[in-house]
Amino acid sequence: MSDFILQAVGVDREVEGPSGPLTILQDIDLGIAAGSATVISGPSGSGKSTLIGLLAGLDLPTRGQIFFRGNEITALDEDQRARLRAGQVGFVFQSFYLMESLTALENVMLPLELAAAADARLQARQWLCEVGLGQRLHHYPRQLSGGEQQRVAIARGFAVEPAVLFADEPTGNLDREAASQIKELLFSLQAEQNTSLVLVTHDLGLAEQCQRRLRLENGRIVEQH
């Protein structure tokens, strides 16, 4: 267990459907090694997003256990899980999810402030420079292109130097060129920070760069490399 920073044991997830319980995930057992890059792929509706939601402690499984750094997060309530995430977990989303009312700088400052970082502004500025947006600090999300928005999101995700970064289709809303830049950025920062990266993607190029690949179908892991 100690080899894994994140581990799922016998995880099932069911939701209430119109005609009774609907199984989204079934018998999931997996471990994520520290500093590794893992991709979860599969067709739409196979349960990819649900799985990273559970691994990140955003939701609870119907059955089974999930451990983060040896702590059973499935035994914690929602607020305890939130506190555990602060400063240790980062996210990058397909829709970027930048706060519209905040500038690029303020968006990156946000998780740093939540993690009570003393020099949030300075760190955020450095991270934005690192992702190539040093000239766009005070731009609002609407004033940025999709690729730029995702770079802000990546800076935000890495800003707290998390142990694990979850990325849900990070290139899904981008054109080929922007996607390629984001891919490069993501893996270079992951290597630099020795962060465990958990990716959900349809992008084969992105998947090929991960050491570990899982394929989900109908809520089960059908392939592991």
Added chain:
Amino acid sequence: MRIGTGHALRQLRREWRSGELVALALSLLVAVGAVTAVSAHGERIERSLMRGAGEIIAADLKVSGRQPIPDNWLARANTAGLASAEVATFPSVIFRDGITQLIAVKGVSSGYPLRGELTIRSADPGPASDVNWGPTAGEAWVETRLLSVLGLELGNQLELGSAQFTVSAVIAYEPDKGESFVSLAPRVMVRLGDLKKSGLLGPASRAQYALLVAGTELAVERFRQGIAPLLGLDYRIIDLKEAQLQVGSTLQRAQNFIGLAALGAILLAGIAIAVSAGRYAARQRTNVALLRCFGADRAAVLGLHVRVLLLLALLVGSIGVALGYGVESVIAQIARQVLTGELGSTGWRSAATSLGLGVVLLLGFSVPALATLNTVTPIQVLQRGAVTAAARWRHLYYVLPVAALALLALAQSTDIKIVTYVLGGSIAGLLAMMGLSAVLLRALKAISRGVGVSWRFGLARLFRHTLSSSLQIASISLGLTIILLLTLVRAQLFAAWQTRLPANAPNYFLANIQPHEQAGVDELFTQAGVSATYVPMAVGRLVSINGQIPDPAQYPDARASSRIEGNLNFSWAENLPSGNSLEAGTWWGEGPRHGQVSLARSWAEPLGVHIGDQLGFQVGAQELQATISSIRSVTWDSFEPNFFILFPPGAFPLTPRTLLTAIHLDEPQEVLLADLARGFPTVNIIDIGAILAQVRRIIDIVSLGLNLVFGFTVAAGALVLVATLSATRDARVYEAAVLKALGCDRRRLLASLNTEFLVMGALAGTVAAVAAALIGRILATRVFYIDYTPNLLLLLVSVSAAVLLVWLASRAGMRKVLATPPALVLKEA
């Protein structure tokens, strides 16, 4: 995990920049502005009234007695830094050319009057001038009617005792003349020093001596405390509060109405805040889910938003306070030009209170919406449709706005009845309006089958979510109801006041008319076309309460002592007199009625007596035990003769009685008083014109105050409308984008939107008209005791106004709905 105040401040700045907080801020601005303006105006009225009351006694405090004022009291007043003057009044008789005339002599020292001014004319007829001094040595100032009775002219000599005076001016107005109804006969005012030399101020003069003092509130209070133990039985203190008694009931009713009107603005602002907070919370959901992802717990998220609002409340509240004072001072400037007399100043007492109430209002009305943010789960950032956790006891959050409103209501009006009506009425009213809106929507749905496609889309939006549509319609209706009510009841109330205090309201009381004189007095006035109704009056004392001799020391209410120790005027009546209404018990009917008594509530309260208690009265040699059979409320400000204590006819068959009447005399008719004084010298003529003028002045000030409140109410009503329509704008923009993508052209889209707003306005107008008519009737009959018949025109006006207002308010949002490209909206969704 804690999110610091610095972060809250940054968040406030960011949200403000994004425009998300504008609606909340405007609502708060209006509410705090209204509360500040109303309470500042209340302070001003209070101070103005105190000044007016000061005029009634021509001082801030008066020590009055049957013995001359000891010299050291005057010295004490001067040491305390108070201005002082001495007055002595007594009835006397003068003879001139064979005519005998009863006069009311008043000797005044220099400095009189300390408050208010005398209006005199140095030529008769001639121009009047206001002066703040009395006659100089050797001068006599007299009332006009004395000149006509005695055939005197200005410049003639008048003999009073052994002293000679030159009649140098006519007194047109004497500030403290109406006080305590002792102005028996025409006034002759001279210097007190001259009077002392005249030999008239002997022990047999029946003179009433008074020391008048005026100065700062603190100095006056210190003087009162110092002098109180020295008064004994010979002297008593008359202060502003006592002088205010006559104007009190009018002021109380006026303040109730202003409080009610202000509550309307506050309630509307509260609804606008609730609606805006709902939209703010809805827009914060994704951000909250993100914050939860980044590790913020629920308390931290709620704490962050509460702090953002708290900061907003303090910032915007401060601007609201400044706005309130600004608007109030503009109204006061107008008042100074319109009203005669000095209008009081306002203080800063209202500022802190209003700011505090602003915080309570903003938090109270927005917490239910903010609490829904606690139901946001972090998984919603990955799965948009993820089920929201239901907050336990979430309905309990609605106790907060109700509690906030109750607190605000109590701060505005101490009248529990008004507070109950407004609070209960608004909550029940909102629910009833939602019910009525839902019923009307269902009825409309049933009859609208087969209408065209634009109408169908327009109506579908209203029908789809009956609950939220009903809430929207009810919110608009509530705003409109309050505005209608305010215009309606306001007009009715002032009409009723005008009726109650018509131009021919009595301006003289005639007291001490002997029964054998009634026919003669009546003939005198009937010939001049003046009608009068005579009520009997007798004097007695209260000697026991439930068999026990009452001890004033045992009653906490200071008013009890005058009821126990003083002489009581009472009367008897077959029927409940006009201006009286029964509050408890029953009026005597046909059966045995001996041994019953009816009391005015304000008289009974200090003694703590109720229906069924036994009171013992001593009247002459006769003692009567009577059971309290009814408690009345009395409209004192009608200036009709009214009594605290009423018995059934025949209760005191052997008691000597006199008659009392109230008459109105126009200025030319005042010469009748001379005939009355000549023919019936023992009749007391009491001039109540000064008190009437005071009451009218208060009504004038109050009506200006209402205009001020009305402005804020209209602004708050408009905010409710804008906030309600904004709350659903995002959904409308999205639906319009889908329709446009499916091929709906602009014309049909516009028609469908217009249908929605037309129907919404018509329904809101109908509901508001029904509610305003009902509430108006309840308020009119139960609170203000006036007649009110709902006008059918109200429905037409209400519906037209609602449709127009909703349509106008929808224009700004409509442009966005029509102009936003569908691709942009659908991409964002």
